[in-house]
Each structure stands twice: as structure tokens, then as C-alpha cells.
Amino acid sequence: SLQDQFDNLEKHTQWGIDVLEKYIKFVKERTEIELSYAKQLRNLSKKYQPKKNSKEEEEYRYTSTRAFLATLNEMNDYAGQHEVISENMTSLITAELTRYVQELKQERKSHFHDGRKAQQHIETCWKQLEASKRRFERDCKEADRAQQYFEKMDADINVTKADVEKARQQAQLRHQMAEDSKAEYSSTLQKFNSEQHEHYYTHIPNIFQKIQEMEERRIVRIGESMKTFAEVDRQVIPIIGKCLDEITKAAESVDHKNDSQMVIEAFKSGFEPPGDVDFEDFTQPMKRTVSESSLSNSRGDGKSEPKFSSKSKGKLWPFIKKNKVL
Amino acid sequence: SLQDQFDNLEKHTQWGIDVLEKYIKFVKERTEIELSYAKQLRNLSKKYQPKKNSKEEEEYRYTSTRAFLATLNEMNDYAGQHEVISENMTSLITAELTRYVQELKQERKSHFHDGRKAQQHIETCWKQLEASKRRFERDCKEADRAQQYFEKMDADINVTKADVEKARQQAQLRHQMAEDSKAEYSSTLQKFNSEQHEHYYTHIPNIFQKIQEMEERRIVRIGESMKTFAEVDRQVIPIIGKCLDEITKAAESVDHKNDSQMVIEAFKSGFEPPGDVDFEDFTQPMKRTVSESSLSNSRGDGKSEPKFSSKSKGKLWPFIKKNKVL
Structure with missing residues (x-):
């Protein structure tokens, strides 16, 4: 309906x-x-x-x-x-x-x-x-x-x-x-x-x-x-x-090169590798007699410590480019 | 260092x-x-x-x-x-x-x-x-x-x-x-x-x-x-x-047309609008005398209810297209 x-x-x-x-x-x-x-x-x-x-x-x-x-x-x-x-x-x-x-x-x-x-x-x-x-x-x-x-x-x-x-x-x-x-x-x-x-x-x-x-x-x-x-x-x-x-x-x-360069910049110190350690000649008193040997290396400047902590203008960076070194 | x-x-x-x-x-x-x-x-x-x-x-x-x-x-x-x-x-x-x-x-x-x-x-x-x-x-x-x-x-x-x-x-x-x-x-x-x-x-x-x-x-x-x-x-x-x-x-x-058509299909009933209600003439007994009036409308088929619930082959859909009606 x-x-x-x-x-x-x-x-x-x-x-x-x-x-x-x-x-x-x-x-x-x-x-x-x-x-x-x-x-x-x-x-x-x-x-x-x-x-x-x-x-x-x-x-x-x-x-x-x-x-x-x-x-x-x-x-x-x-x-x-x-x-x-x-x-x-x-x-x-x-x-x-x-x-x-x-x-x-x-x-x-x-x-x-x-x-x-x-x-x-x-x-x-x-x-x-x-x-x-x-x-x-x-x-x-x-x-x-x-x-x-x-x-x-x-x-x-x-x-x-x-x-x-x-x-x-x-x-x-x-x-x-x-x-x-x-x-x-x-x-x-x-x-x-x-x-x-x-x-x-x-x-x-x-x-x-x-x-x-x-x-x-x-x-x-x-x-x-x-x-x-x-x-x-x-x-x-x-x-x-x-x-x-x-x-x-x-x-x-x-940029990995940029970032590692920034790390180098941040961490570079005034540190440079120490030079050769000098020979210290203790034979001076012996020089009073005629010594049978002569030490050519002797400069006798009295240095006795390697420059583990020396400050210098030339800076060593923590990352040294291999090609600079080898 | x-x-x-x-x-x-x-x-x-x-x-x-x-x-x-x-x-x-x-x-x-x-x-x-x-x-x-x-x-x-x-x-x-x-x-x-x-x-x-x-x-x-x-x-x-x-x-x-x-x-x-x-x-x-x-x-x-x-x-x-x-x-x-x-x-x-x-x-x-x-x-x-x-x-x-x-x-x-x-x-x-x-x-x-x-x-x-x-x-x-x-x-x-x-x-x-x-x-x-x-x-x-x-x-x-x-x-x-x-x-x-x-x-x-x-x-x-x-x-x-x-x-x-x-x-x-x-x-x-x-x-x-x-x-x-x-x-x-x-x-x-x-x-x-x-x-x-x-x-x-x-x-x-x-x-x-x-x-x-x-x-x-x-x-x-x-x-x-x-x-x-x-x-x-x-x-x-x-x-x-x-x-x-x-x-x-x-x-x-x-598709609104499709969907409303589906509703029409789903809800269409065997129902058709009732026809006109017939005139019931109660003047038959009066016919025994010569009546001063004559009712042309009288068919006297005894119908007394409109077909509110009649069943018919012709179906009325709940949505009747307006143009069909007007």
C-alpha cells in the first residue's frame, strides 16, 4: 500500500x-x-x-x-x-x-x-x-x-x-x-x-x-x-x-672530505714531531788524556729530552695526508 | 701532545x-x-x-x-x-x-x-x-x-x-x-x-x-x-x-540516477492508485414511484470502498517521474 x-x-x-x-x-x-x-x-x-x-x-x-x-x-x-x-x-x-x-x-x-x-x-x-x-x-x-x-x-x-x-x-x-x-x-x-x-x-x-x-x-x-x-x-x-x-x-x-678537514682544523695542535735526540758525550773528562777513539756525532749541547711537548709554529695535524709523508 | x-x-x-x-x-x-x-x-x-x-x-x-x-x-x-x-x-x-x-x-x-x-x-x-x-x-x-x-x-x-x-x-x-x-x-x-x-x-x-x-x-x-x-x-x-x-x-x-532507480526497483509494489469511487444509489425503492429527478450518475454496482489495497499488474513506483504525471 x-x-x-x-x-x-x-x-x-x-x-x-x-x-x-x-x-x-x-x-x-x-x-x-x-x-x-x-x-x-x-x-x-x-x-x-x-x-x-x-x-x-x-x-x-x-x-x-x-x-x-x-x-x-x-x-x-x-x-x-x-x-x-x-x-x-x-x-x-x-x-x-x-x-x-x-x-x-x-x-x-x-x-x-x-x-x-x-x-x-x-x-x-x-x-x-x-x-x-x-x-x-x-x-x-x-x-x-x-x-x-x-x-x-x-x-x-x-x-x-x-x-x-x-x-x-x-x-x-x-x-x-x-x-x-x-x-x-x-x-x-x-x-x-x-x-x-x-x-x-x-x-x-x-x-x-x-x-x-x-x-x-x-x-x-x-x-x-x-x-x-x-x-x-x-x-x-x-x-x-x-x-x-x-x-x-x-x-x-x-661531504666527508669537508667534515674530516674540519676535524683536522679543530684538533690540529702546536705539536710537531720531535727532532733527533742529540748525542751526549760524557767523555770530556777523558779528553784530558789522548783518547783512542773520537766520536764524530758529539756536539755536546746538553739536550737530554725528546721534544714530546715542544711548541712550534709548524703544526702537525692529526690526519697527515699520506702523500705528504711517504 | x-x-x-x-x-x-x-x-x-x-x-x-x-x-x-x-x-x-x-x-x-x-x-x-x-x-x-x-x-x-x-x-x-x-x-x-x-x-x-x-x-x-x-x-x-x-x-x-x-x-x-x-x-x-x-x-x-x-x-x-x-x-x-x-x-x-x-x-x-x-x-x-x-x-x-x-x-x-x-x-x-x-x-x-x-x-x-x-x-x-x-x-x-x-x-x-x-x-x-x-x-x-x-x-x-x-x-x-x-x-x-x-x-x-x-x-x-x-x-x-x-x-x-x-x-x-x-x-x-x-x-x-x-x-x-x-x-x-x-x-x-x-x-x-x-x-x-x-x-x-x-x-x-x-x-x-x-x-x-x-x-x-x-x-x-x-x-x-x-x-x-x-x-x-x-x-x-x-x-x-x-x-x-x-x-x-x-x-x-x-551514480545518483542509478542508485535511486535501484531504490525504485526495490520498493515498487503491486499497488496502483485507486480509481474513482462509484456513486451508490439508494433511491431504488423510491423508483417505485415516479421520481421527480433522475440521477444520470447512478450505475448501482454496489462498490463502497476505494481500492486502497487493491492488487494489480500495473505497478506504481514510489518515485513517479513528474513528467509522467503532470
């Missing part, structure tokens, strides 16, 4: 709203996952940042440590892009759809309200028609009874003409009343049939049409949101790609 | 290992974040899957619900790509670097062991030289004393020639011993100077060179890992892009 169809549509459109609300919830949970992911990446980046004004910070002079710092900073931007996903999904999908689902609920309510009103109206018309028909039926019976009474009086020779005339007038009156009821019933019936036609061929189809359009708009809307869902995600890809390019660039700028 | 330089290098290379281990830890934490993100996305996808053999599953006939299902499945693949990031970072970075850092620690240990051995060797040589010098000095003093004793005896007229001769021989012996010590000292000195030169110009520079090369390999290695870090991430972008394209495609396949 029509009522079954309304019930089915009421259930189906409620299901449509449930689907929409489920989708909103799904996207909301996705935004929370993105936020949590971004937060973890930001914390990771923060955790490995050099402590300000620390020795650690000074160590970030090397290309390798600078590349790590760049990686950390890019991871932070990378995290930011997942926040962008979250924010855009919230503003372009969940917020929009939440507003829309409220409108949709309102609109749905109004269509089914109109449906119920139309149903009630046609039922009221039906009751009026029934009442009109019953009145006509009753009046016909009354007219019939009055007619029979008149005929009975008319056939009775013991009845006065005045009484016959009274019964005839009564029968005519009743007949007229029945005719009036018939006219009213006929008019009510015509009105009902017209209303019923209007109901089934205009009002109800209009309501169904509006519900169908509402449904179709809901479907279009959820389709658009699903497209936005992918689009919001796709939009950050080039920026994430740039973050990765920056990490690659930083990694490629790692 | 050289020892300071070794100390500095020992500290610096330890710092290098710490940096490497810190980077390994950083990447490990990144892989954990990726895994947790992937797990959350997978759970999200799973949570919204239709329950098997449920009414819900049947509802996935509509293009809109199928698009949602496609979104869920693509999110699952999307999650899988973040697992790929995690797995590749683990195998290509953390596992590799963990192995490498063990080798590096071993190599570093061996270089500083060589350095200490060289230092100890040159100190031992220095001690030998000192001992040799002291012996020479002592022997010179002994020779000097023997010479003075001989000279004193030689000048003493009360001493026998035999005693003088004995003192002369003793002085000559002591002189010879001093000469021998001098020769040995001289030889030790030459050996020491040669060793010392070797130490400062060959052994130590070689060790420094090896440490420098080790350092440079470490820097190259961390740079390569940083590049891999970005590369592993970049590799999944096209696949994630494909997931997003599939979501877009599914969203674009949402």
Missing part, C-alpha cells in the same frame, strides 16, 4: 542519513589518525633537535650533522602536511557534511510530514464521503417509509383527506430531502474523486519526487565528499615530495 | 659512533611511527567494512556504498604502503647501519690499539736509550776515576812499578769499557732516532690516516642512509597516488 511505500522510504532515507553519518565518522577518525601521525612525527623531529647552546649544537657544523638537522626539519614540514590533510578533511568534508546532514534531516522530516498530511486529508475526505453517503441512504429510507405511509393512507377509505394530504406532503418533503442528500452526496463524491485523483496523481508523486531528489542530492554529495577525500590527500603529495627532495639534497651535500 | 691528539680523536670517533647510533634510533622510531600509522589506517578500514552476510552487505549494491567500500579497500592499500616504508627503512637503513656500526666499533678499537702499541714501543725505546746513556755516563766516570788513580800512582815514587802497571791497565780497561758503552749508546741513539722518525713520520700518520678514512667512510655511509631514508619514502608516492586515483574513480562512479 501507499503507507508501506512511505514506511519503506522512511526507512531507506533514514539509512541514507546513517550512511552519511557513518561516512562523516569515518572521515573524522581518519583526521584523528592523521593528527596523531603528524604529532608523532613532530615529536620525533623535536626529540632529535640539538639542545640549544649545548656542545651538541656546536657539532652541527659538520655537513653530516647539518644533513641530519635538515632531515629533522623536513620531517617537521612533512608532519605539517599531514596536519593539512586533517584540517582540510575537517573543513571540506566533516564540517560541510555535518551541516548538510542537519539540513537533510530537516528536509526529510518535512517531506514525510507532507506525506502524512496528504494521507490524513484524503482519509478525512473519505470519512466525509462516507457520512454523506450514509445520510443519503438514511434519507432514502425515510422517504421510502413516508411514501409507503402515504400510499397506505391514500388507500385507506377511513382516513380524512386532510390526513392523506398531510401524508402526501410529508412523503414529498421526505422525497425532496432524499433528493437534496443525493445531490450533496453526489457533489461530495465528485469532490472526493477529484481530491483522490489529485492525491494519487499529483500530491503523492510530488512528495515522492522531492524525496527522490533529496536522495539523489545526498548521493551526489557523498560522492563529491569521497572525491574531496582523495583530493585533499593528493594535494599534499607534491609538498611531501619537496620535503623528501630537501632531505635528498641535504644527504647529497654530506 | 700526540697523546692529546689521540685522546681528541678517540673522543671524536666515539662521537661519530654516537651520531650513527642516534641516527639508527631516529630511523627506528620513524619505522615504528609508520607501523603505528599503518595499523591505525588498517583498523579504520576494517572497522567500516560491511559485516559479512548481513543486511549491510546487501546495501553495498548501491554505487555510493560501493564507492565507500572502494575507499576502505584503498585506505587498506594506502596503509600497506606505509608498512613498506617501515620495512624498507628497517632492512635498508637500521639493519645495515647496525651491522656497520659494529664493524666500525671494531675497526676503531683496532686503530687506537695500534696507536697505543706504537706509543708504548717508542717509550720503551726511549727508556732503553736513557739506560744506555746512563751506563755510558757511569762508565765514563769510572774511567775518569781509574785514570786519576793511575796518574796519582804514576806520580807517587813510593809505589812499585807493578802497582803502577796494574793501575795503568785498570785505567786502560775502564777507558775501553767507556768506549764500548759509548759505542753502544751511540748505536742505541741511532736506532732510537730512526725508530722515532719512523714513529712520527710513518706509523702514527698511517694510523691517523686509517682513522681519517674510517671517519670519512662513516660520513659517506650516514649520507647514503639519509638519501635512502628519503628514497624509501619517495618510492611509495606513486602507489599511494594510485590508491587516491582509485578512490577518485570510485567517487566519480557514484
Whole structure:
């Protein structure tokens, strides 16, 4: 019946709203996952940042440590892009759809309200028609009874003409009343049939049409949101790609020659290798006699310690280039 | 001093290992974040899957619900790509670097062991030289004393020639011993100077060179890992892009006309709008007399209920196309 169809549509459109609300919830949970992911990446980046004004910070002079710092900073931007996903999904999908689902609920309510009103109206018309028909039926019976009474009086020779005339007038009156009821019933019936036609061929189809359009708009809307869902995600890809390019660039700028040169510069000392240790000749007292040997090496300048700690302008670097030495 | 330089290098290379281990830890934490993100996305996808053999599953006939299902499945693949990031970072970075850092620690240990051995060797040589010098000095003093004793005896007229001769021989012996010590000292000195030169110009520079090369390999290695870090991430972008394209495609396949047609098909009933209600004429008994009016509308077929529940082959769909009606 029509009522079954309304019930089915009421259930189906409620299901449509449930689907929409489920989708909103799904996207909301996705935004929370993105936020949590971004937060973890930001914390990771923060955790490995050099402590300000620390020795650690000074160590970030090397290309390798600078590349790590760049990686950390890019991871932070990378995290930011997942926040962008979250924010855009919230503003372009969940917020929009939440507003829309409220409108949709309102609109749905109004269509089914109109449906119920139309149903009630046609039922009221039906009751009026029934009442009109019953009145006509009753009046016909009354007219019939009055007619029979008149005929009975008319056939009775013991009845006065005045009484016959009274019964005839009564029968005519009743007949007229029945005719009036018939006219009213006929008019009510015509009105009902017209209303019923209007109901089934205009009002109800209009309501169904509006519900169908509402449904179709809901479907279009959820389709658009699903497209936005992918689009919001796709939009950050080039920026994430740039973050990765920056990490690659930083990694490629790692220069082992530069870094080891910096270590050499940092650790070069005023230290130079000690020269040869001189010969110390203790034979001077012996020189008083003619010695049988002569030590050519003897310069007797009294040095007795190798220059393990001597300071000099010529600096020895901890890393001596092999080719300089060999 | 050289020892300071070794100390500095020992500290610096330890710092290098710490940096490497810190980077390994950083990447490990990144892989954990990726895994947790992937797990959350997978759970999200799973949570919204239709329950098997449920009414819900049947509802996935509509293009809109199928698009949602496609979104869920693509999110699952999307999650899988973040697992790929995690797995590749683990195998290509953390596992590799963990192995490498063990080798590096071993190599570093061996270089500083060589350095200490060289230092100890040159100190031992220095001690030998000192001992040799002291012996020479002592022997010179002994020779000097023997010479003075001989000279004193030689000048003493009360001493026998035999005693003088004995003192002369003793002085000559002591002189010879001093000469021998001098020769040995001289030889030790030459050996020491040669060793010392070797130490400062060959052994130590070689060790420094090896440490420098080790350092440079470490820097190259961390740079390569940083590049891999970005590369592993970049590799999944096209696949994630494909997931997003599939979501877009599914969203674009949402067909509101198709879905509303399916609703119409599902809910169409055997119900058709009732026809006009017929006029019921209760005036038949009145017909027995000549009635003053005649009701043209009367067919008297006795119908008294509108076909609110009539069954018919001609079906009315809940959504009637407006153009069919108006």
C-alpha cells in the first residue's frame, strides 16, 4: 500500500542519513589518525633537535650533522602536511557534511510530514464521503417509509383527506430531502474523486519526487565528499615530495672530505714531531788524556729530552695526508 | 701532545659512533611511527567494512556504498604502503647501519690499539736509550776515576812499578769499557732516532690516516642512509597516488540516477492508485414511484470502498517521474 511505500522510504532515507553519518565518522577518525601521525612525527623531529647552546649544537657544523638537522626539519614540514590533510578533511568534508546532514534531516522530516498530511486529508475526505453517503441512504429510507405511509393512507377509505394530504406532503418533503442528500452526496463524491485523483496523481508523486531528489542530492554529495577525500590527500603529495627532495639534497651535500678537514682544523695542535735526540758525550773528562777513539756525532749541547711537548709554529695535524709523508 | 691528539680523536670517533647510533634510533622510531600509522589506517578500514552476510552487505549494491567500500579497500592499500616504508627503512637503513656500526666499533678499537702499541714501543725505546746513556755516563766516570788513580800512582815514587802497571791497565780497561758503552749508546741513539722518525713520520700518520678514512667512510655511509631514508619514502608516492586515483574513480562512479532507480526497483509494489469511487444509489425503492429527478450518475454496482489495497499488474513506483504525471 501507499503507507508501506512511505514506511519503506522512511526507512531507506533514514539509512541514507546513517550512511552519511557513518561516512562523516569515518572521515573524522581518519583526521584523528592523521593528527596523531603528524604529532608523532613532530615529536620525533623535536626529540632529535640539538639542545640549544649545548656542545651538541656546536657539532652541527659538520655537513653530516647539518644533513641530519635538515632531515629533522623536513620531517617537521612533512608532519605539517599531514596536519593539512586533517584540517582540510575537517573543513571540506566533516564540517560541510555535518551541516548538510542537519539540513537533510530537516528536509526529510518535512517531506514525510507532507506525506502524512496528504494521507490524513484524503482519509478525512473519505470519512466525509462516507457520512454523506450514509445520510443519503438514511434519507432514502425515510422517504421510502413516508411514501409507503402515504400510499397506505391514500388507500385507506377511513382516513380524512386532510390526513392523506398531510401524508402526501410529508412523503414529498421526505422525497425532496432524499433528493437534496443525493445531490450533496453526489457533489461530495465528485469532490472526493477529484481530491483522490489529485492525491494519487499529483500530491503523492510530488512528495515522492522531492524525496527522490533529496536522495539523489545526498548521493551526489557523498560522492563529491569521497572525491574531496582523495583530493585533499593528493594535494599534499607534491609538498611531501619537496620535503623528501630537501632531505635528498641535504644527504647529497654530506661531504666527508669537508667534515674530516674540519676535524683536522679543530684538533690540529702546536705539536710537531720531535727532532733527533742529540748525542751526549760524557767523555770530556777523558779528553784530558789522548783518547783512542773520537766520536764524530758529539756536539755536546746538553739536550737530554725528546721534544714530546715542544711548541712550534709548524703544526702537525692529526690526519697527515699520506702523500705528504711517504 | 700526540697523546692529546689521540685522546681528541678517540673522543671524536666515539662521537661519530654516537651520531650513527642516534641516527639508527631516529630511523627506528620513524619505522615504528609508520607501523603505528599503518595499523591505525588498517583498523579504520576494517572497522567500516560491511559485516559479512548481513543486511549491510546487501546495501553495498548501491554505487555510493560501493564507492565507500572502494575507499576502505584503498585506505587498506594506502596503509600497506606505509608498512613498506617501515620495512624498507628497517632492512635498508637500521639493519645495515647496525651491522656497520659494529664493524666500525671494531675497526676503531683496532686503530687506537695500534696507536697505543706504537706509543708504548717508542717509550720503551726511549727508556732503553736513557739506560744506555746512563751506563755510558757511569762508565765514563769510572774511567775518569781509574785514570786519576793511575796518574796519582804514576806520580807517587813510593809505589812499585807493578802497582803502577796494574793501575795503568785498570785505567786502560775502564777507558775501553767507556768506549764500548759509548759505542753502544751511540748505536742505541741511532736506532732510537730512526725508530722515532719512523714513529712520527710513518706509523702514527698511517694510523691517523686509517682513522681519517674510517671517519670519512662513516660520513659517506650516514649520507647514503639519509638519501635512502628519503628514497624509501619517495618510492611509495606513486602507489599511494594510485590508491587516491582509485578512490577518485570510485567517487566519480557514484551514480545518483542509478542508485535511486535501484531504490525504485526495490520498493515498487503491486499497488496502483485507486480509481474513482462509484456513486451508490439508494433511491431504488423510491423508483417505485415516479421520481421527480433522475440521477444520470447512478450505475448501482454496489462498490463502497476505494481500492486502497487493491492488487494489480500495473505497478506504481514510489518515485513517479513528474513528467509522467503532470
